[in-house]
Amino acid sequence: MNIEVNSSNLKFLECFSSDTRIKIIELLNIRPMNIKDLAEALGISSAIVTKHIQKLEEASIITTESVPSTRGRQKICHLTLDSATLQFRVKEQADQNRYAVSIPIGQYSSYEVKPTCGLSSDIKIIGMVDDPRYFSDPEHVKACHLWFGSGYIEYRIPNYLVGKQRIRSISISLEICSEAPHYNENWPSDLSFYLNDVCLGTWTCPGDFGAVKGVYTPAWWDLGTQHGLLKQITIDAEGSYIDGIRMSAKSVEDLAVGLNEDIRFRICAPETATHSGGLSMFGKQFGNYDQDIQVYVAY
Known part of the structure; x- marks a missing residue:
C-alpha cells in the first residue's frame, strides 16, 4: 500500500503519533487479541484501548470482529495491514x-x-x-x-x-x-x-x-x-x-x-x-x- 504524505491521509499518519497505538500494533503482530487482553498487557483501561482501536480501524491498519464469549460477546482485534510505503514526493x-x-x-x-x-x-x-x-x-x-x-x-x-x-x-x-x-x-x-x-x-x-x-x-x-x-x-x-x-x-x-x-x-x-x-x-x-x-x- 502506498500512502502519500498529505492532509488527506492524516487519519493514517496520526496512528503512529501514539506510543500506545504502536504497542498495540506490536502485540497484534504476535496474535489477535481482545480488548480486555490488550488493556491488561498495556496496563491501561479497556475504554482507552477501545479509543485507540477505533483510530487504527478507521485507518484500515486493523480490523475487529465480534464473537461469542462466556459472558456475552467480545471484540477480537486483528492486524491486517502488512506493509505501507510513505510517498513524500508525488x-x-x-x-x-x-x-x-x-x-x-x-x-x-x-x-x-x-x-x-x-x-x-x-x-x-x-x-x-x-x-x-x-x-x-x-x-x-x-x-x-x-x-x-x-x-x-x-x-x-x-x-x-x-x-x-x-x-x-x-x-x-x-x-x-x-x-x-x-x-x-x-x-x-x-x-x-x-x-x-x-x-x-x-x-x-x-x-x-x-x-x-x-x-x-x-x-x-x-x-x-x-x-x-x-x-x-x-x-x-x-x-x-x-x-x-x-x-x-x-x-x-x-x-x-x-x-x-x-x-x-x-x-x-x-x-x-x-x-x-x-x-x-x-x-x-x-x-x-x-x-x-x-x-x-x-x-
Whole structure:
C-alpha cells in the first residue's frame, strides 16, 4: 500500500503519533487479541484501548470482529495491514494523467497449473479440487480465490493510450500467499512477476496463512488457506519494485508496450524454484482485503 504524505491521509499518519497505538500494533503482530487482553498487557483501561482501536480501524491498519464469549460477546482485534510505503514526493504529471482498472482474479487469459489447485467463488468450489481442467470451466470468471502448487496465471491489462502518449509507470496491487496442502504458515514460495514476458523480479512469500480466519473469507470456507499478504508491484522509468523495495533494473522502456496492445501480467510459481511453494490469490469477498487486482497506469 502506498500512502502519500498529505492532509488527506492524516487519519493514517496520526496512528503512529501514539506510543500506545504502536504497542498495540506490536502485540497484534504476535496474535489477535481482545480488548480486555490488550488493556491488561498495556496496563491501561479497556475504554482507552477501545479509543485507540477505533483510530487504527478507521485507518484500515486493523480490523475487529465480534464473537461469542462466556459472558456475552467480545471484540477480537486483528492486524491486517502488512506493509505501507510513505510517498513524500508525488509526480504531479503522473497523478494528473493516469487510469485505473480492477481485474477480478477469475478473469485470467492464460494459465498452466499443477496440483494442489482449485478455484472458489464466494458461495462454492468451482468444479473439482486438484483437477487443473476446471481452470477452463466457464465459471472460472466468478472465482474469488484460486490456488495452485506450481505453474503460472496470466491477466491482460487494457491499454487505453492513444497517439504519442507513453507509459510512465504501472502499479499493481493484489493479495497473495504461498500454497501448501491445507495450510502451513512456514511455507516459503518464490513468486516471479512478468509484464509482457519481461521478468520484473522474484519475491519469496513466507507462508500459506490459515491460522486466523480471513476478514472477508466466507464462513463456509474450511479448506485451510484464509488470507494472503497485500503486495504492490511497481515498474517505472528507474526500475521494478515490490512494496517500494527494488527487485530489478527492468523499466517501463523494457516492456515495449505498443499502441492498441494489451499489457500481459503473469505471476509464476516455478516448479524448479529454490522454494517451490505454489501460489494462492484472493479477490473481493475473500481474504483480508476486499479488492480484486488493482492496476494504475500513469502516462
